[in-house]
Amino acid sequence: MKRSGFVCAALLVIAAGVTGCAENPTTPSVTPSTSWKNAPADAASTVITTAETAAVATQAAVDPSFLKFDKMSAKLTPEHEQQLMSLLPQLKEAKAITLRGYCYKKDIGNAKSAALARAASAERFLVKQGISKKKFIRRFNTEDAEHAVRIEISK
Structure with missing residues (x-):
């Protein structure tokens, strides 16, 4: 679970950075004020659960x-x-x-x-x-x- 949480966090940070670059490439990236180590446990598990559910649905659509x-x-x-x-x-x-x-x-x-x-x-x-x-x-x-x-x- 820890590995999945890290992967989800990394993907979210990358997605946020890519979105920010696409909108305004000259603006420096903003780092989140809360680290994943200090984030509430229930919030992290909600992200993981949602991400895992989406991954299963996507996999089923791509390759049944x-x-x-x-x-x-x-x-x-x-x-x-x-x-x-x-x-x-x-x-x-x-x-x-x-x-x-x-x-x-x-x-x-x-x-x-x-x-x-x-x-x-x-x-x-x-x-x-x-x-x-x-x-x-x-x-x-x-x-x-x-x-x-x-x-x-x-x-």
Whole structure:
């Protein structure tokens, strides 16, 4: 969470600086009077929550075949189910579907099991939607700093 807060803070500062430069390039940049270390905890968590929610929504719009999970979760959310439903016509026509679960090994003790559990959650949902279980191949990735499932469709 601390890393996410830092990234959000850095992005906000950069965005504010870029906006300021675009409006008036000769005006010196203004530094915030409150440092992030002294900011109220609830304000910082609100920014993080809003930023994380926006990031998930943006990711779903850009790539519906990539389902991002919370670090400690393998449970599908309603947003994940919507993403999977949007892919359903392509998945029904696919010859093979690879579900690659991601779990970063430096974040979770048994990352391989967590990654495969995420892939299994997506598979169970898709089987309930009428896709043959024989089409699925489960893989895992514990090297990338992701907590997600990537759906790869083979035609």
